[in-house]
Amino acid sequence: xxxxxxxxxxxxxxxxxxxxxxxxxxxxxxxxxxxxxxxxxxxxxxxxxxxxxxxxxxxxxxxxxxxxxxxxxxxxxxxxxxxxxxxxxxxxxxxxxxxxxxxxxxxxxxxxxxxxxxxxxxxxxxxxxxxxxxxxxxxxxxxxxxxxxxxxxxxxxxxxxxxxxxxxxxxxxxxxxxxxxxxxxxxxxxxxxxxx
Amino acid sequence: xxxxxxxxxxxxxxxxxxxxxxxxxxxxxxxxxxxxxxxxxxxxxxxxxxxxxxxxxxxxxxxxxxxxxxxxxxxxxxxxxxxxxxxxxxxxxxxxxxxxxxxxxxxxxxxxxxxxxxxxxxxxxxxxxxxxxxxxxxxxxxxxxxxxxxxxxxxxxxxxxxxxxxxxxxxxxxxxxxxxxxxxxxxxxxxx
Numbered sequence: 001x002x003x004x005x006x007x008x009x010x011x012x013x014x015x016x017x018x019x020x021x022x023x024x025x026x027x028x029x030x031x032x033x034x035x036x037x038x039x040x041x042x043x044x045x046x047x048x049x050x051x052x053x054x055x056x057x058x059x060x061x062x063x064x065x066x067x068x069x070x071x072x073x074x075x076x077x078x079x080x081x082x083x084x085x086x087x088x089x090x091x092x093x094x095x096x097x098x099x100x101x102x103x104x105x106x107x108x109x110x111x112x113x114x115x116x117x118x119x120x121x122x123x124x125x126x127x128x129x130x131x132x133x134x135x136x137x138x139x140x141x142x143x144x145x146x147x148x149x150x151x152x153x154x155x156x157x158x159x160x161x162x163x164x165x166x167x168x169x170x171x172x173x174x175x176x177x178x179x180x181x182x183x184x185x186x187x188x189x190x191x192x193x194x195x196x
Numbered sequence: 197x198x199x200x201x202x203x204x205x206x207x208x209x210x211x212x213x214x215x216x217x218x219x220x221x222x223x224x225x226x227x228x229x230x231x232x233x234x235x236x237x238x239x240x241x242x243x244x245x246x247x248x249x250x251x252x253x254x255x256x257x258x259x260x261x262x263x264x265x266x267x268x269x270x271x272x273x274x275x276x277x278x279x280x281x282x283x284x285x286x287x288x289x290x291x292x293x294x295x296x297x298x299x300x301x302x303x304x305x306x307x308x309x310x311x312x313x314x315x316x317x318x319x320x321x322x323x324x325x326x327x328x329x330x331x332x333x334x335x336x337x338x339x340x341x342x343x344x345x346x347x348x349x350x351x352x353x354x355x356x357x358x359x360x361x362x363x364x365x366x367x368x369x370x371x372x373x374x375x376x377x378x379x380x381x382x383x384x385x386x387x388x
Contacts (some may be wrong), residue, residue, distance in 0.1 A: 007205050007206045008209055010206050010209075010210075011207070011208070011209025011210045011213065012209060012213050014206065014207070014209075014210035014213075014214070015210040015211070015213025015216075015217065016213070016214065017210075017214070018210055018211060018213070018214025018215065018218075019213070019214040019215075019217040019218050022214060023222075023249050023250060024249050024253075026218075026252075026253040026256055026257065027252045027253055027255070027256035030257060030259075032257075033255070033256040033257075033259055034255075034260060034261045036259075037259050053310075053311055054311065055310060055311045055313035055319075056313070058309075058310060058311065060259055060309075061259055061260045061310060062258070062260040062305060062309040063260075064301055064320075065303060065311060065319045065320060066303075090324075091298065091363055091364065093266075093267040093364075095261070095263075095264035095266070095267050097261060097264075100252065101261060102245055102247055103242075103244060103247075103261075103262055103263075103264035104244075104264075105264070106265065106266030106267040107266060108266065108267060108363070110298070110364060147245070152261070154264075156267075158301075158363070159322075160322045161324060161325050
């Protein structure tokens, strides 16, 4: 009798470890997370508009139907990324997620304070290579550091009324996301930043 | 023989307890740092890098992208103020005011996070299109049949949840329930 009780107790303790281990490992093994759902339809380093969610079909669950959205699936191994998002009439936001769908940064049109949200996305190592004096001359440029070399950028514009959906979609459709290329010719590492 | 049998039994208990707990935790939205105000629950930390392992696992399992904290906060409700599970065959009234935000939206989802089909293609309201009373408060009737005013159709589904998303808002990780964050009341008016 005691033997069985001990076995059950041991099993429950081990079960607690199994529980914690599965919770921690799950995000790394999930095959249906947002990144995995978007991978087949969104090429790397390109902003792609997502179809509006309908009852029959939605790219992801819990999408807000009042928004036009686009996604850029990025890979910073080839150099920093440049993102340009024209602001829609109502509300525009850009949210950054790691490979495991953890949000690490977001900015909206009001925080950006102008007609176009422009920023550079780079890893910490790439940021360290940016010469300091250049950072001062380009003080108006926003630099975001990504904790992981790959991840997702969600670009979203609100249509406060159904009639404004076209304008929101147009703003989102004009969003650009791509590796920052120098104007005349490709430069060696560190990658040159885009000129104005 | 007894040793093998005993070990197998212990391992079976471990697997059942461990996987059962994980499944329960992820399907019942168990996570730390939840902010519940008048029945509406949000996990502001789920939109930050401070998200705990339970939130991360639940996000990965559902396949959604959480609302980033710099973007906004989303509050979910799946039962009315009396604790009764929201039923799409009943008439439910969502009334009152929301915490200050530049924009907000209210959306109706089935428990899997999909929109619910209906004849008017209305899935929710935004703060701009809603019809308000003169004091700024509003009333949304969530019901299977057409209603005057702000009617949010349920399509007659058995269970649903409402998500209130506040965009560009001061509500966040440090928010406590109180008078600065008034949430709309959710009341079941009648059931067939």
